[in-house]
Structure formats: C-alpha cells, structure tokens
Amino acid sequence: MTGSLKDKLAINGGTPVRTKPLPTVGGIAGRTFGDEELANLTEVIRSGKLFRFGGHFVQDFEAGLAELIGMKHAVAVTSGTAAVHTALAAIDFEPGDEVIVPPITDMGSIAPILALNGVPVFADVDERTLCMDPAAAAAQVTSRTRAIVAVHLAGNMCDVDALGEVARGCGAALVEDCAQAYLAEDNGRVAGSIGVINAFSLQQSKHISSGDGGAVVTNDPELASKAAMFMDKGWDRVIGGREYLVLGLNYRMNELSGAVATAQIPKVREVVGNRRRWAESLTSQIAGVPNVKPPYVRPGVKHSYWFYPLTWDVDATGVGIGDFCKALAAEGLPAGAGYIQHPIFDTPCMRGRKTYGSSSYPYGQAGRDIVYRNEDVPAACRAMERLAVVPINENFTQEDVDGMAEAIRKVALAFSG
Ligand SMILES: Cc1ncc(COP(=O)(O)O)c(C=O)c1O
Incomplete structure (x- = not known):
C-alpha cells in the first residue's frame, strides 16, 4: 500500500x-500594490519633492504606523536592518556590551549589534514557537547585557511577558523585531507595542512593503528623538541649525517609498x-x-x-x-x-569574526570569551x-x-x- x-x-x-x-510576494499577484500607491507616487513626482523633509508622505506613513501599533512615535528608515540599528543606537551602549538575540532570524537582527560595537549573545528558541525561550535568555544575562531583541519569527509572538521580566531584572531594554509580525498579538497587545523601541521592515516580502524600508516605534520621546537624529546623520531638525549632535547615518526614507508605504498602511x-x-x-x-x-x-x-x-x-x-x-x-x-537552515551565527561572517579589518572588534571588548556553538542552541x-x-x-x-x-x-x- x-x-x-x-x-x-x-x-x-x-x-x-x-x-x-x-501568488507569491515576489510579484503583483501576491502583493496589494494598486491605484492608491500609484496616486501617491504621481503626487510625489508632480510635486518634484522626493526628499522626506520637502514632502508629507514619509510623515504620513510615520503617523499611520504609530496609530496602527498604538505607539506615540514612529521614525521611518530605509530598511528593517536600519530599523534594528536605529533602535539599538537609541538605547546607546558601550563597546563590548551584550545584546541577547535568537539564533533563528535574519542577519538584519544581528549585524546592527556589531555595527554598534556590541556583541551578539545567542539564547536558544522554544522549539514549538521558534521564538526566543525566556529561560534561555535569562541564562545568558551578565552584567554587560544591555538589550534583548525579541524576534517574532514567522509572525508568531515571543513570550513578551517573560522576556520583559528578564529584561527588567537586568536593566536591559526589550526591543521587538517585528519585521515578520505585523499585527501579531499577545493577549490583545500588538507586536511592536511592548518593547521600549521596536523595529519593522517594509522589504518586498513583508506583510506590507515599499520595496525596501523600515521604521521604529516607541512611546518614549527621548528614544524617538535619538532615533530621528540617528537616521539623519545626527542632525537635530527640531532645534534647527547645522549642528550634528550625535553620531548618525543617513537612513532617511524618501518620499517615493513613503508614498507607497502610506498607501500600504490601511491595507x-x-x-x-x-x-x-x-x-x-x-x-x-x-x-x-x-x-x-x-x-x-x-x-x-x-x-x-x-x-x-x-x-x-x-x-x-x-x-x-x-x-x-x-x-x-x-x-x-x-x-x-x-x-x-542553520543558526544565524553559523555563517562565515560570524564564525570568522569578520568585523573591522583584522581586529575582530568588538569581540575582544566583551567581558568574557564569546563562543558560538550549534550545540548551545539545540532547540x-x-x-x-x-x-x-x-x-x-x-x-x-x-x-x-x-x-x-x-x-x-x-x-x-x-x-x-
Ligand atoms: C526578523 C527580521 N529582522 C530584520 C530583517 C531585516 O529587514 P530588511 O531586509 O528590511 O533589512 C528581516 C528581513 O527579513 C527579518 O526577517
């Protein structure tokens, strides 16, 4: 038989x-792009204002996302990776400080930690949910732990209450990586409304998209202001002038992406x-x-x-x-x-500690020898x-x-x- x-x-x-x-996310059959996006794009082109500080669409997108998630502030950026980078930059930690992350995620959750001279430390997942196991996270806490990045994998929700407790217990920030989890919920709380500053992606394959793009959301005005400066080369446009107050990059979303992202929010x-x-x-x-x-x-x-x-x-x-x-x-x-297919650290960049020249920086700054082993993340x-x-x-x-x-x-x- x-x-x-x-x-x-x-x-x-x-x-x-x-x-x-x-239908797949790779083309129009599996996407929700239509007349609304086209109308907004036409308006941008006709206005001649493609820069976010000349138009209104990036701001509209920020307002729409903040309202959707129920957070006071949103800051648009150019990708989900840029969003994680911006969120962690706003938290602001010392070289060699540790950020706890799960081994099943996209490199966009990890690379920003190294780019900020932090050291990614991996906590195994709950095999059933594919999301970080709070007990494994607690086991990774040291005096250098500054943040826990909770990745809501595939659209499932991490146990945010338990992870929040671990974070509070060690004075670290809980950051949600919601790139894969628009409108996932845990007991009525939507993904992105629980951590102190949380990241979204608008890359082609996400629930909503502008091709590439991203955003952070937060209720904390200080974190929002730091995020806004980080994505804008450290420039504080609220006080004006041309002083660069902090180290920042240019992660500004442009109006073409903003036009599409704004039209995607209601969908x-x-x-x-x-x-x-x-x-x-x-x-x-x-x-x-x-x-x-x-x-x-x-x-x-x-x-x-x-x-x-x-x-x-x-x-x-x-x-x-x-x-x-x-x-x-x-x-x-x-x-x-x-x-x-394999833990995110089991890749040449991380195995070889390929960071800045031949320095392996910031691994040497960590308070302990960080070794990544598949057997430490069996689940x-x-x-x-x-x-x-x-x-x-x-x-x-x-x-x-x-x-x-x-x-x-x-x-x-x-x-x-
Ligand atoms: C969980 C997670 N975080 C971060 C990212 C990075 O997003 P982006 O590709 O927009 O940089 C992704 C992308 O797939 C992701 O799935």
Missing part, C-alpha cells in the same frame, strides 16, 4: 496535486486577516494527517503568518526535511526546508531540521489552500508507511 502511495507522488512521476502557480489589517484565514483553513484541513504538526500558537496569541511553519516528523518517518519539501514542491506546493537546530516553510499569501483562494492541504496530506501519507 505504502509503495503504491509513494509511486503516486509527483516526485516519482505521479500526477501533481496542483499545477497552478500560487495591512486585511492582509493579516486573509493570511490568518488561509492559515487556519490549512491547519484544520491537515488535522489528523500523520507526522505533520501545524504551527504552535500559545493561548492568547494571534499569529500573523509571514509564513506557515509546518513541522515534519523526521524521526518517525526517517525522511529528511529536504526530501519532504522537494516532494511537496513537486505536488505544486513550493515549501522551503528549514528557513535559514533551534532541531526545529530547523524539521521545519517546512509553507507560503501563505493574502491573495490565496480557497481552491489554492485546499490544494495545498491535499499536497501535504498526499506527501505525508506516502512517507508515513
């Missing part, structure tokens, strides 16, 4: 479950609502399918599904995540194996070896989702003999 199910897999020459391409609720609907439909349709687990969502949490993290039981089946994903792709469901490694990144898109149809569920059922059954 199992043999015949395996023979029917598209990867073995059988008929694929679905052949119609799914994000529907984007997240649709993604939840499709994800929940998929979850209910694969209930009872052997050896697959839908994303774990803690009670009180609302996931916002940047992607749909599906867990495949490699131990019970003896089928690796790569083969599982290849079989899904052949059935017309392009799933990716393992997201980043992250285990999770990625079992993780299928299943796409979710706001523009899916019920037919798309039914076919995706059927593909998962077919492959899981065939590999479960």
Whole structure:
C-alpha cells in the first residue's frame, strides 16, 4: 500500500496535486500594490519633492504606523536592518556590551549589534514557537547585557511577558523585531507595542512593503528623538541649525517609498486577516494527517503568518526535511526546508569574526570569551531540521489552500508507511 502511495507522488512521476502557480510576494499577484500607491507616487513626482523633509508622505506613513501599533512615535528608515540599528543606537551602549538575540532570524537582527560595537549573545528558541525561550535568555544575562531583541519569527509572538521580566531584572531594554509580525498579538497587545523601541521592515516580502524600508516605534520621546537624529546623520531638525549632535547615518526614507508605504498602511489589517484565514483553513484541513504538526500558537496569541511553519516528523518517518519539501514542491506546493537552515551565527561572517579589518572588534571588548556553538542552541537546530516553510499569501483562494492541504496530506501519507 505504502509503495503504491509513494509511486503516486509527483516526485516519482505521479500526477501533481496542483499545477497552478500560487501568488507569491515576489510579484503583483501576491502583493496589494494598486491605484492608491500609484496616486501617491504621481503626487510625489508632480510635486518634484522626493526628499522626506520637502514632502508629507514619509510623515504620513510615520503617523499611520504609530496609530496602527498604538505607539506615540514612529521614525521611518530605509530598511528593517536600519530599523534594528536605529533602535539599538537609541538605547546607546558601550563597546563590548551584550545584546541577547535568537539564533533563528535574519542577519538584519544581528549585524546592527556589531555595527554598534556590541556583541551578539545567542539564547536558544522554544522549539514549538521558534521564538526566543525566556529561560534561555535569562541564562545568558551578565552584567554587560544591555538589550534583548525579541524576534517574532514567522509572525508568531515571543513570550513578551517573560522576556520583559528578564529584561527588567537586568536593566536591559526589550526591543521587538517585528519585521515578520505585523499585527501579531499577545493577549490583545500588538507586536511592536511592548518593547521600549521596536523595529519593522517594509522589504518586498513583508506583510506590507515599499520595496525596501523600515521604521521604529516607541512611546518614549527621548528614544524617538535619538532615533530621528540617528537616521539623519545626527542632525537635530527640531532645534534647527547645522549642528550634528550625535553620531548618525543617513537612513532617511524618501518620499517615493513613503508614498507607497502610506498607501500600504490601511491595507495591512486585511492582509493579516486573509493570511490568518488561509492559515487556519490549512491547519484544520491537515488535522489528523500523520507526522505533520501545524504551527504552535500559545493561548492568547494571534499569529500573523509571514509564513506557515509546518513541522515534519523526521524521526518517525526517517525522511529528511529536504526530501519532504522537494516532494511537496513537486505536488505544486513550493515549501522551503528549514528557513535559514542553520543558526544565524553559523555563517562565515560570524564564525570568522569578520568585523573591522583584522581586529575582530568588538569581540575582544566583551567581558568574557564569546563562543558560538550549534550545540548551545539545540532547540533551534532541531526545529530547523524539521521545519517546512509553507507560503501563505493574502491573495490565496480557497481552491489554492485546499490544494495545498491535499499536497501535504498526499506527501505525508506516502512517507508515513
Ligand atoms: C526578523 C527580521 N529582522 C530584520 C530583517 C531585516 O529587514 P530588511 O531586509 O528590511 O533589512 C528581516 C528581513 O527579513 C527579518 O526577517
């Protein structure tokens, strides 16, 4: 029986479950760009004012994002990486100070720490949520800990209460990295409203996008002012003049990006609502399918599904995540194996401590020898070896989702003999 199910897999020459391409974030079919963005862009071009301090769209975007998240201030920047950089620069720590981060994330959560001469310290994830485990974070605290970056991976929420407690206990700042988690919620609190200063990305693949772009949000006027100066070469435009008060870069969003970002803000609720609907439909349709687990969502949490993290039981089946994903792709469901596939530090830049020239700075400034070992983050490694990144898109149809569920059922059954 199992043999015949395996023979029917598209990867073995059988008929694929679905052949119609799914809408993807890489093109218009899977994005929400339309007349609103075009009208704003036309206004910018006709005005001749492409610089943010000549127009109004970047400011409109900042006001819209602050209102959406329920924070008093938003400062737009040029990317999610720039947003994390700006948030951490506003916190302002000493060279060699430590920032606790999770091992499953984008480099944009990590590189800014080194760019500020801080040292990233990794705390393992909760294998079920893929988000930082508060107990692992607590175990990494030292007298040099200055911030904890809580990455809400894939749109799931970190345990922000427990992480907040760890941060408060050591006098560190809790910073949320919400690049993948627009409108995710934990007991009514939206992602980005809990940490002291929190980062968003508007890169092409995010829930809303301006191609590239980002922002920080905060309730603290001092942090907002520091962020605004950091992204503007240290220039305080409130007091005017041409004094550069602090060290800053040019991370200013321009009006073309602002025009698109402003038009995207009113669309994000529907984007997240649709993604939840499709994800929940998929979850209910694969209930009872052997050896697959839908994303774990803690009670009180609302996931916002940047992607749909599906867990495949490699131990019970003896089928690796790569083969599982290849079989899904052949059935017309392009799933990716393992997201980043190895801990973010297990990469030449970090393994080789490639920072400034041959100095390895700031690693030598840390109060202890920082060594990155995969065996110190076993839950992250285990999770990625079992993780299928299943796409979710706001523009899916019920037919798309039914076919995706059927593909998962077919492959899981065939590999479960
Ligand atoms: C969690 C996380 N943080 C930061 C970033 C960096 O964002 P950007 O690519 O806009 O610089 C990303 C991008 O994917 C991300 O997923």
